[in-house]
Amino acid sequence: MPDKLKIALLGCGVVGTQVARLLTEQADDLASRVGTPLELVGIAVRDLSVEREGVDPALLTTDAEALVAGADVVVEVMGGIEPPRALILRAIEHGASVVTANKALLAQDGPTLYAAADAAGVDLYFEAAVAGAIPIVRPVRESLAGDTVRRVLGIVNGTTNYVLDRMATDGLDLDQAVKEAQALGYAEADPTADVEGFDAAAKAAILASLAFHTRVSIDDVQREGITSLTADDVAWAAGTGHVIKLLAIAERNTGDDGTEGIQVRVHPALVPADHPLAGVRGAFNAVFIEAEAAGELMFYGRGAGGAPTASAVLGDVVSVARHRVLGGRGPVESSYADLPVLPAEAARTRYQVRLEVADQPGVLAQVAAVLAEHGVSIEAVRQTPAPDEHVARLLITTHAASERALAGTVEAIAGLDVVRAVVSVLRVEGA
Amino acid sequence: MPDKLKIALLGCGVVGTQVARLLTEQADDLASRVGTPLELVGIAVRDLSVEREGVDPALLTTDAEALVAGADVVVEVMGGIEPPRALILRAIEHGASVVTANKALLAQDGPTLYAAADAAGVDLYFEAAVAGAIPIVRPVRESLAGDTVRRVLGIVNGTTNYVLDRMATDGLDLDQAVKEAQALGYAEADPTADVEGFDAAAKAAILASLAFHTRVSIDDVQREGITSLTADDVAWAAGTGHVIKLLAIAERNTGDDGTEGIQVRVHPALVPADHPLAGVRGAFNAVFIEAEAAGELMFYGRGAGGAPTASAVLGDVVSVARHRVLGGRGPVESSYADLPVLPAEAARTRYQVRLEVADQPGVLAQVAAVLAEHGVSIEAVRQTPAPDEHVARLLITTHAASERALAGTVEAIAGLDVVRAVVSVLRVEGA
Numbered sequence: 032m033p034d035k036l037k038i039a040l041l042g043c044g045v046v047g048t049q050v051a052r053l054l055t056e057q058a059d060d061l062a063s064r065v066g067t068p069l070e071l072v073g074i075a076v077r078d079l080s081v082e083r084e085g086v087d088p089a090l091l092t093t094d095a096e097a098l099v100a101g102a103d104v105v106v107e108v109m110g111g112i113e114p115p116r117a118l119i120l121r122a123i124e125h126g127a128s129v130v131t132a133n134k135a136l137l138a139q140d141g142p143t144l145y146a147a148a149d150a151a152g153v154d155l156y157f158e159a160a161v162a163g164a165i166p167i168v169r170p171v172r173e174s175l176a177g178d179t180v181r182r183v184l185g186i187v188n189g190t191t192n193y194v195l196d197r198m199a200t201d202g203l204d205l206d207q208a209v210k211e212a213q214a215l216g217y218a219e220a221d222p223t224a225d226v227e228g229f230d231a232a233a234k235a236a237i238l239a240s241l242a243f244h245t246r247v248s249i250d251d252v253q254r255e256g257i258t259s260l261t262a263d264d265v266a267w268a269a270g271t272g273h274v275i276k277l278l279a280i281a282e283r284n285t286g287d288d289g290t291e292g293i294q295v296r297v298h299p300a301l302v303p304a305d306h307p308l309a310g311v312r313g314a315f316n317a318v319f320i321e322a323e324a325a326g327e328l329m330f331y332g333r334g335a336g337g338a339p340t341a342s343a344v345l346g347d348v349v350s351v352a353r354h355r356v357l358g359g360r361g362p363v364e365s366s367y368a369d370l371p372v373l374p375a376e377a378a379r380t381r382y383q384v385r386l387e388v389a390d391q392p393g394v395l396a397q398v399a400a401v402l403a404e405h406g407v408s409i410e411a412v413r414q415t416p417a418p419d420e421h422v423a424r425l426l427i428t429t430h431a432a433s434e435r436a437l438a439g440t441v442e443a444i445a446g447l448d449v450v451r452a453v454v455s456v457l458r459v460e461g462a
Numbered sequence: 463m464p465d466k467l468k469i470a471l472l473g474c475g476v477v478g479t480q481v482a483r484l485l486t487e488q489a490d491d492l493a494s495r496v497g498t499p500l501e502l503v504g505i506a507v508r509d510l511s512v513e514r515e516g517v518d519p520a521l522l523t524t525d526a527e528a529l530v531a532g533a534d535v536v537v538e539v540m541g542g543i544e545p546p547r548a549l550i551l552r553a554i555e556h557g558a559s560v561v562t563a564n565k566a567l568l569a570q571d572g573p574t575l576y577a578a579a580d581a582a583g584v585d586l587y588f589e590a591a592v593a594g595a596i597p598i599v600r601p602v603r604e605s606l607a608g609d610t611v612r613r614v615l616g617i618v619n620g621t622t623n624y625v626l627d628r629m630a631t632d633g634l635d636l637d638q639a640v641k642e643a644q645a646l647g648y649a650e651a652d653p654t655a656d657v658e659g660f661d662a663a664a665k666a667a668i669l670a671s672l673a674f675h676t677r678v679s680i681d682d683v684q685r686e687g688i689t690s691l692t693a694d695d696v697a698w699a700a701g702t703g704h705v706i707k708l709l710a711i712a713e714r715n716t717g718d719d720g721t722e723g724i725q726v727r728v729h730p731a732l733v734p735a736d737h738p739l740a741g742v743r744g745a746f747n748a749v750f751i752e753a754e755a756a757g758e759l760m761f762y763g764r765g766a767g768g769a770p771t772a773s774a775v776l777g778d779v780v781s782v783a784r785h786r787v788l789g790g791r792g793p794v795e796s797s798y799a800d801l802p803v804l805p806a807e808a809a810r811t812r813y814q815v816r817l818e819v820a821d822q823p824g825v826l827a828q829v830a831a832v833l834a835e836h837g838v839s840i841e842a843v844r845q846t847p848a849p850d851e852h853v854a855r856l857l858i859t860t861h862a863a864s865e866r867a868l869a870g871t872v873e874a875i876a877g878l879d880v881v882r883a884v885v886s887v888l889r890v891e892g893a
Contacts, residue, residue: 331758
C-alpha cells in the first residue's frame, strides 16, 4: 500500500479552488476513506499573480507538464480543449489516474482519452462533467448496467433553466431574464454556450454514450437554443398546463427504414406541469431516465457552482485513489452496442403549433385538411380571440408525428391565405 | 479471463423471477458489459411444485447449500434473516461474490457479513436493499465519498406513501387507504412492517451507516408509524401548506452535552408543499440528501416491485462480475467515523401542535406562557372556530425545539384547565 497518493490539480478557478479547499479541509476523512493520505502536490495555473483565496501560493506552478508527470492522480478542471487534452494524455502516459470535469473535451474527443486510459490500465473518471454535483455518470454506467435504458430527458443547463423559470414565474422576457442571470453570476457575459444549447449538447452526447453503449459526439446532437422563445410562448405554455424547459434528450428510436438506433437532441420543449421535471426550479438540474426494468428514475441537484462541482470531482478522486490502493479499475468505455445515430427528421414527438388566422368560418377546416394531407393527427384544437377583431388565435396539439412530416405541414399551413402567422412550433415531451 | 461466470439465485418470488428473466433475456448485453457470459446455474427455492412463469424448471433446486458452493456470484432475494444469513456466509466462504436485496438482514447484522466478505476478498453489494430501483447505495458510498453528508430525508416505503397520498388527494381515512393498497398489491395482508415503520427503519439504518461512516443497526432507529394519523390530520396539513410523509431521517446532530453524533429516526412529518419530497406521489420513493459541498440532491424512482428491484440487483451483478473479470473490488464497509448515535430526546425539529381549547379570552396567553416556561419558541399561532361554539381550535407552530422540551411542554399544556384536548403533535421537516 502506498504511504500517500500525490494529487495534481490543473486549473484553479471557481471549481479548482473548491477542490483544493476540500482536499485540505477534509484530509483526515479522505485518508480514512481511501486508506492512505491524499497530498495535493501542486496546482497548475496560467497566471501566478492572481489572488486565490484560501489556496497556498506555494502550490501554484505554471509548469503543468512537469506537475502531471509526477502525480498519481491528475484532476483537470481547466476547461477547454487544449491544453487539457494534451495534459490528460500526458498524465495517462505517465501512469496517473485522471479525474476531469471537462464536458466539451469528452463530447468532442472522449474515445481518444478512454482508449489511452484503457491501454495504460488507469482510470478516467468524469462525474462532474454532467450535471455538476448530481451523481449521474456513475448511476448510468454502473447502477443501470443490468438494465436497458429507453430514454433520457435532462435539464442539464442551470443558466437556461433559471432564465426560463424567471420568464414563467414573473413574466420577464428573455433579455431581462438573461441580464438577471448575468447579474447573479449564473450566466456568462457572453451567454452563447448556454442559451444556444452548446453546453447542454455536450452533456447530451456524454449521457447518450453511457446510456446506449454507443459512441456519440457533440456533432451527432441536433441542437436548438432558447433564444427564439418569447414571454408569450411561456405564458401560453402555462395556459395549457405546461412549462417550457430546455431538454437534453437521448432516446432509442426506429428510423424510417426500420433501423433501430438512437437520437440525441437539445431543444426547448413543453413539459406537462405534473411531470417531475416541471418542478425543477431556478438553476437546479435534473435528469429523468426511463429504463425497461427500473421504470422512471430522476436525479436532482445543483448542476454547477464551485463547491457542488468539487463534490463530484472529489467523489471520483476517492474512487480512483481506492483503486490505486486496493487494486482494480473502474468501468472502461462501453461502446459495444454501436447503435446508429438516426437523422433528426426521424424524431417523433407531439407538437403544439400556434397560429394567427383570419377570424372567419372555415379556417379550422382548411388547417385541419392540411394536417390530414401530411398524415399528422390532431389531438386538440383551441381557438381564442386576438386583440385585433379580424384575427383569431389557433392552438393545435398534434399526436406524435415525425419532425419531417411536421416541417412539411407547417410550411403548407403558412402558405394558406387565411393564415396570418405561424407564431410558434414547440415540441411536447414527457407526456 | 474466465470463460463464463456462474450465477446462483436464492429465491424465486416477485424479484427472483424478474432477475432470472433479465439474466436470460439480456444475456448478450450483459456478456458484452461484463466481458464474459453470465450463466444462471440454479435457483434455490423452498417448494419445487410452485408454478413460476417464465422460469426454466430445470434450474430449480431445494439444495441451496450445494448451489452456493459452486457459484461465482450468489444473488440473494429470499428475504428474512435465516437461511439467507447462513447461505450468504457460506457463499463468501466459498469465494463467491454476493449481491443481496435483504434490508432486514443488513440492518440487523450487516457488519458480520461485511467483515466476512472483506476477509475473503469478495464483494458484497446491496443496491436493491434501499429504495428498490433508485440508485442510492452507490451514490452515497461512492459519489459522495469526497463530501460530508449533513442529512438524509427519505421516502423509502412505497406502501405508506401510497396510503398517505390517497388520504391527501381523496380524503380517505387510514383504514380505507390501507385496504385499497392491499387490493392493488402495494400492501401485504398484514401491513404491520410498512405502516409501523419497520421496513423504513431498516433502510434508515443502512443509509445512515453509509452516509456517516458509522455502524447503525435497526435497534438504533427511533421509530413511529403512520397508524395514529387521521384524515383530519392530513386535511389540516394541506390547510397549512404541507403534506404528511413518512420520513426516514438520518442527520448529524449535537447532543445536550455538546457531543457530535448522529440521529436516525422514522416518523410521519409535515413537509412543506414546495419541498421536492412533497411531490413524490403514489408508491414512488425518493431520497433527499443535504451535503456540505454538493448542497441538495434528490434521487427518485420506484422503491419496490419485481422488475425495478431486479434492475438494481442486475446492476450490482454486473459490477461484481466485472471485478471478477478485471480484478479489483468494490468499496468495503466504512465505519471509521464511529459517531455516537444520540438519544431520541435530543432531536431538534419544528412542531405543529393542534389543540382544542375553551373559546374564552386569555386562553392563548396561558398556552403561550407554558411554551415560554419550557423554552419553546412560537413561530405562528392560528385560532379557528370549532363546530361546538364553546370550543376553539388552536394550531401552534414552534421554532426548532428538542423533543425533550416539546414533550414536557405538551404534557403541561394538556394539564391546563382551558385545554380540552391535544389533538395532534406533528414534526415539521425539510423547511
